[in-house]
């Protein structure tokens with residue numbers, strides 16, 4: 383029986399692992415990706431984490447992971463499929479058929495990109511459809527691309543892509559963007575970005591790779607635009623499906639908890655992007671991991687003597 387099992391090895395899970403080792407918990411981390419270090423590994427450059435200005439995201443993630451490894455953290459490579467509370471502990475089930483028992487759980491499974499759910503999206507993912515402009519933008523040098531979305535991520539992606547691509551269509555289903563004013567002003571000053579408002583992408587077409595998208599505007603009119611790539615930036619969904627009947631979630635599916643990470647389920651703590659919070663970043667995820675271990679320490683002291 384473990385004192386604590388940490389689910390996910392993104393910034394939150396790795397920070398929790400570092401603190402758990404220092405607190406001398408009998409603990410493991412379960413992560414589905416080989417040597418995974420979470421979403422930050424997709425970032426080309428991180429400028430807002432203290433002391434590591436301009437660090438490449440992959441290298442930053444690896445530094446976090448190596449830090450945990452140096453302190454002796456044991457990583458299990460498996461996908462968590464189910465968790466359940468037994469009398470006085472938690473059972474964690476993984477896709478290799480194993481069950482792991484622990485007095486407490488730190489849930490740090492992060493988020494995943496929201497999909498458009500239209501014809502061609504799945505078929506052309508990796509063949510012109512991307513969810514990460516930072517990762518794939520450079521493949522579209524002198525090409526024509528579309529960015530779908532109207533928030534900070536979509537507009538930042540359009541700006542980034544405008545540096546590589548010949549032309550960027552920024553397609554948004556509403557009349558105005560939700561992104562911050564500065565980014566909106568920057569978009570207006572770039573002449574190879576064309577904004578198409580009040581329009582939905584209804585279909586992605588191609589042969590071996592993406593060749594065009596079909597748009598439908600508010601008036602019901604359809605147009606087809608030739609593009610080489612489609613960047614989908616319409617938000618994220620928290621990885622909380624397995625928690626639905628276990629802990630209280632908010633309307634968007636995030637686990638309800640403050641910075642202590644204490645959830646409505648006894649002995650289950652939550653850290654990182656997957657919890658209710660205003661700012662989803664490396665620094666807040668790392669802070670959550672540390673706070674959770676402090677909460678687990680109190681829990682073990684009070685309830686598991």
Ligand SMILES: Cc1cc2nc3c(=O)[nH]c(=O)nc-3n(C[C@H](O)[C@H](O)[C@H](O)COP(=O)(O)OP(=O)(O)OC[C@H]3O[C@@H](n4cnc5c(N)ncnc54)[C@H](O)[C@@H]3O)c2cc1C
Pocket residue numbers: 389390391392393394395412413414415418419420421422423424425426427428429430431460461462463490491492493514516621653654655656662663664665667
């Ligand atoms: C392209 C990009 C650029 C970014 N740039 C910045 C930046 O410049 N500065 C900044 O501060 N933040 C940035 N962020 C945000 C930052 O990456 C996140 O806030 C941070 O990674 C959240 O960490 P987390 O540990 O909560 O979740 P995640 O990083 O999402 O980690 C969750 C982990 O859980 C694992 N997992 C999920 N489901 C399962 C399962 N069922 N079983 C086992 N393992 C599972 C995943 O594989 C993953 O490793 C960026 C994000 C992206 C995508």
